Amino acid sequence: MTKINLKGFKNQFLIGVCGLLIVATVLTAVDAVTSGIEISSLEKKEQALSDEKKVLQESLVKTLSTKALEEESQSLGFTRPVNIVYITGRPATAANLPQ
Numbered sequence: 001m002t003k004i005n006l007k008g009f010k011n012q013f014l015i016g017v018c019g020l021l022i023v024a025t026v027l028t029a030v031d032a033v034t035s036g037i038e039i040s041s042l043e044k045k046e047q048a049l050s051d052e053k054k055v056l057q058e059s060l061v062k063t064l065s066t067k068a069l070e071e072e073s074q075s076l077g078f079t080r081p082v083n084i085v086y087i088t089g090r091p092a093t094a095a096n097l098p099q
Contacts, residue, residue, distance in 0.1 A: 062068065
C-alpha cells in the first residue's frame with residue numbers, strides 16, 4: 001500500500017492559498033489606487049467646470065443686464081414708443097401698467 005505524504009501536500013496547499021491571497025491583495029490595492037487617481041482627476045475637472053460656469057454666468061449677467069441692453073438698443077437706433085396703437089381697438093391689460 002502506498003502512503004501519501006499528507007504533510008508535504010498540506011504545506012504546498014497552504015503556500016498556494018497564501019500566494020493567491022497575496023495576489024488578490026495586490027490586485028485590490030492596485031484597483032484602489034487607480035480608482036483614487038480617477039476620482040482625483042474627476043474632482044479637478046469638476047472644479048474647472050465650476051469655475052467656467054461662474055465665468056459664463058457673470059458674462060451672461062453683464063450681457064443681459066437691463067441697463068446694458070437699453071444702451072445697446074439705443075446705439076442700434078431703437079427708441080421707446082411715444083404712442084402705442086392696439087389693433088383690436090380696445091386697450092390690452094398691458095396698457096394699464098405704469099411705465
